[in-house]
Amino acid sequence: MDEIDIGGLRIAFERKGEGVPLVLLHGGLSDSRMWRRQLDELSDEFTVVAWDAPGCGSSADPPETFRLPDFADCLAAFIEEIGLVKPHILGLSFGAGLALEFYHRYPTIPRSLILASAYAGWSGSLPPDMVEQRLQQGIQQSELPPERVVEMWVPTLFVKSVSAEVIEKTAVIMSEFHPVGMRTMLLSFAEADLRDMLPTIKVPTLLLHGEADQRSPLNVVENLHAKIQTSRLVIIPAVGHEISLEAPEAFNAEVRSFLLANP
Template identity: 55%
Template sequence: MDTVEISGLRIGYQRAGQGPPLVLLHGAYEDSRVWRPQLEELSDDFTVIAWDAPGCGRSDDPPPGFSGPDLGDALAGFLREVAPRKPHVLGLSWGSGVALELYRGHPHMAASLVLASAYAGWAGSLPPEEVERRYAQILAELDQPPEQFIPGWLPTLFTERAAPAIVAEVSAIMADFHPAGMRALLIANGHADCRDVLPAISVPTLLLYGEEDVRSPLSVAREMQRQIPGAQLVVIPDAGHLAAVEAPEAFNAEVRRFVHSLGD
């Protein structure tokens, strides 16, 4: 695990392989460890860089008043320090919103976007009552021991066919969350709406979704595709919200295909 200081925050990250840089942005209650299948398998073709977002993993918690644009700025600073050249940026679930905040504030920093199980922010993709339900749920969970609430998350992240070892691995990662860091991130962008960013995206964009995703369903995927000029949509069969973990061979194959199609 490496670290770098960005605007006074220590940011932890993992790096593997050589080749075009591919930066991975994890989802909520996660950190860079969730990308183990990508760090192991995509490093044959790419310099794979997986960060721990502020407030997660080995990174420092954000300061009071941290905002969604601040998160995009932190990622931009991180990329300037660690990416050997303009990277391909892959955001998973909540991490897709971080990628969109990066594009909002720094549109020339990414060579392409891969938005997996993505939202245009919760408020940009979900009904208002669902946004408030999710916000209130996480706010309440932050005062609970992880073993009390994480089991309830797992059926929304995986299909019933997911390998028990994979589910257990992700459960252990989620249990290692920072309560203060998650609270800061929830306040920063739990009500994010990035719909205004989507029509402005001019870099090649791949949308990757699990066929059985119940958190970010295919109706959200199709609306993202409609709004982003030229976006490709690929649906991974027999996979849920964490398709990158549940179906890594299919997920990684689509990432390789997309990036190599751009000439890298």
Template identity: 55%
Template sequence: MGAVTVSGLKINYRAAGSGDPLVLLHGGFGFDSRSWGPQFDALDDEFNVVAWDAPGCGRSDDPPESFCMGDYADSLAEFVRVLGLNRPHVLGLSFGGALALALYERHPSLPRSLILAGAYAGWAGSLPADEVQRRVQLISEEVTQPPDDWLPKYLPGMLTESAPREMAEQTLALMSGIHPRASLTMLRAMANADLRGILPNIDVPTLVLHGELDARSPLAVGKALHTKISASQLVVLPGVGHLSNVEAADAFNFEVRTFLRSLRGPVGP
């Protein structure tokens, strides 16, 4: 574990392995770098795997309430540069997928490739307006309450019913570390983000990796991303929900490794 100062905030991170840099961007709802355990266990033999706690998550400082998706992206770009990561592959799940797109929009020369898992082009860019409003209202009302009172009902949106009980319990325990005020900031950023405009301009290799049974970001969202990103390929993990990196870790890691190996070659300046 390590920490650096980015945009005036202390940012906690985890790093392991050597090789081409692979930056992992977690989702919202209390997730942080710990949610990438299965990827560290499997991929650090071949890649320099780096996962941050986004501002307001895990052990990182909370950002100002005015933080928008662009601010998260600028902080991420500074984080990558502070660590000296040269054109990393960027893998984002859920909120992290939207953040990866925002990073490309604002810093297009930074990522060597994108992996979008259970991703959105922001909620405003991928969901109907009434669904965005429903989510914002519901989460805004609940997030400041004791986590045990409301977090359990979100588990079905994260994992399928076939997920092992231990996996569900571990996921809930991780989510319970949520920063309430910072989560409202992240919620607003995600709800207002509409990144559809950048999709046709993406010219780095892109893997859209989506769970077939994803209830939070339905498969249609992933298919829309793939359709609009000409440099992309789509892989659907059968029988898997939103947290595909956990629920189908072996298949997820195989697809990530296969994709990244296919890109081996000289890295530009």
């Protein structure tokens, strides 16, 4: 992986391929390794870049005061520093919320948005009691041994029929979470309410969602689709929250088709 300094933070990333740029934004308790299949399979036609967000993977921990606008500002500086021009922005879960905040702050940069397993922030998509429950539970989990956190999270991410290989790879990534990074992302997403900016989105937007997503139920993405006039919604049958890992063939096919239709 490559590393650069952005605002005093070490940011690690992987870059592969040549062509129109595609930036991949991972979810919480994850890092760029979750995008292995996308890096390998989409880089035949695109420049694919996957970062480790601040507080994740090989990147440095941000201050615990970091919030979603700070992640977006860091992402903008990162994109400029590595020389990407008008990239497509693809985010999953927390990464999708970050993509929305990024568009809100820097609407002239993205060529398009691909929002997978998305929320308009937790406060923008979930009932207040659920937001508080997730936040408090997550803060407590950030102090637990990694294996306990993996045991609690993995069953909520996939359908029961997912392969053991996918679970094992996910468990390895999740077990290396940063406690500071986890708390910062949880607080950022719990506070985030991006509903008001959704109608302002003017770029082509693809919404990808798993039919059996436990963490972001279908009504969440249906609300996003209703408010983003430029959006197209694709429901992938019989998969859960981590659709890029659980159904990479279908996921990559939808992403490629969308990118080629919006050059």
